[in-house]
Amino acid sequence: MEIKAILFDLDGTLLPMDQEEFTKTYFKLLAARLAPLGYEPKKLVDSIWAGTAAMVKNDGSCTNEEAFWHVFAQIYGQDAMKDKPCIDAFYSEEFSKAKAVCGFTPAAREVIDAVKEKGKMPVLATNPIFPSVATENRIHWAGLNPEDFVRFTTYENCSHCKPNPKYYIDIVDRIGCKPEECLMVGNDVKEDMVVETVGMKVFLLTDCMINKENRDISAWAHGGFRELMEYLKTI
Numbered sequence: 001m002e003i004k005a006i007l008f009d010l011d012g013t014l015l016p017m018d019q020e021e022f023t024k025t026y027f028k029l030l031a032a033r034l035a036p037l038g039y040e041p042k043k044l045v046d047s048i049w050a051g052t053a054a055m056v057k058n059d060g061s062c063t064n065e066e067a068f069w070h071v072f073a074q075i076y077g078q079d080a081m082k083d084k085p086c087i088d089a090f091y092s093e094e095f096s097k098a099k100a101v102c103g104f105t106p107a108a109r110e111v112i113d114a115v116k117e118k119g120k121m122p123v124l125a126t127n128p129i130f131p132s133v134a135t136e137n138r139i140h141w142a143g144l145n146p147e148d149f150v151r152f153t154t155y156e157n158c159s160h161c162k163p164n165p166k167y168y169i170d171i172v173d174r175i176g177c178k179p180e181e182c183l184m185v186g187n188d189v190k191e192d193m194v195v196e197t198v199g200m201k202v203f204l205l206t207d208c209m210i211n212k213e214n215r216d217i218s219a220w221a222h223g224g225f226r227e228l229m230e231y232l233k234t235i
Contacts, residue, residue: 001180003201003235005150006115007171009186010126010135012208014112015142016103019210025101033090037083047075055129056161064128064155091134099141105207107225108142114232116148124152125171125184127162127191131155151175162191165198172200183235185228189215203231 008014011022027048031041051068058067073080115122126135132154136146146152151174153167160167172179179199186192186202188210193202204222211217221231 001178003120003183004181005121005123005172005175005177005183006232007123007125007168007182007184007186007195007200008112009184009188009192009205010124010138010142012187012210013185013205014108014124014144015138016105016208017101018208021101022098025098026095029094029097030087030090033094034083034086037086043075047072050075052129055155056164058159058161058164060159060166062159064158064161065131068129068155088131088133091131091137095134096137099137102138102141103208104141104143105225106143107229108144111225111228111232112144112148114229118232118235120235121150121175121177122148123171123175123182124149125168125186126153128153128155128158128167129161132157162188163194165194168195168198168200189213189217193220201235203228 011017012019027045030048031039031044034044035041051071054067054071055064058064069081069084112122124139135152135154139146139152151171153171158167158170160170168179168184172182183201183203184192184195185205187205187208189204190212193204196202202220204217204220205224205228206222207224
């Protein structure tokens with residue numbers, strides 16, 4: 001079956017990064033922004049992780065945004081909702097400093113342009129645990145624009161997360177494709193290669209690969225951007 005859409009992960013794929021270093025920097029910046037409002041750093045970080053876990057476990061009954069804030073308000077009380085505008089502003093402002101711990105590769109632009117030239121639909125399938133403004137910022141850090149993609153996932157427009165296969169089913173439904181008509185390009189063996197279970201083809205980008213379970217990757221098409229470009233010529 002002809003490939004009509006190519007899904008790309010962002011963090012560690014189109015945007016090179018060490019995930020742990022990025023997360024550490026991100027939390028440090030967020031804690032600094034919220035400290036004047038009385039948020040103790042360790043409790044705040046624990047609360048962000050709790051909200052993230054709720055998004056990962058989301059059964060589709062609400063948006064990821066709603067799942068996150070439900071947990072956050074349970075921890076801090078409903079009064080914490082008044083601080084949401086401040087947190088939203090953080091992603092428009094201080095969050096940009098996290099770019100300093102990310103890498104950059106011109107190959108990201110090259111591969112997206114190649115996909116468009118082939119008449120395929122580029123989709124940004126980044127784990128939707130961030131608000132739209134944070135995702136748009138990270139897209140720009142990668143040298144790309146939100147308009148480069150027919151769809152990009154955020155916590156506002158999704159009700160599932162990776163590695164739940166329903167996250168990917170939701171995407172293909174929204175873009176009007178079948179899973180068999182899509183290719184997923186990602187760097188996380190667990191979160192991205194799971195698309196095989198719904199019938200998608202896969203390419204594992206190994207530049208910033210995450211393989212926590214040390215799985216054998218030989219069964220998947222894999223390699224760096226050079227190998228990816230060669231692989232795209234075959235579809």
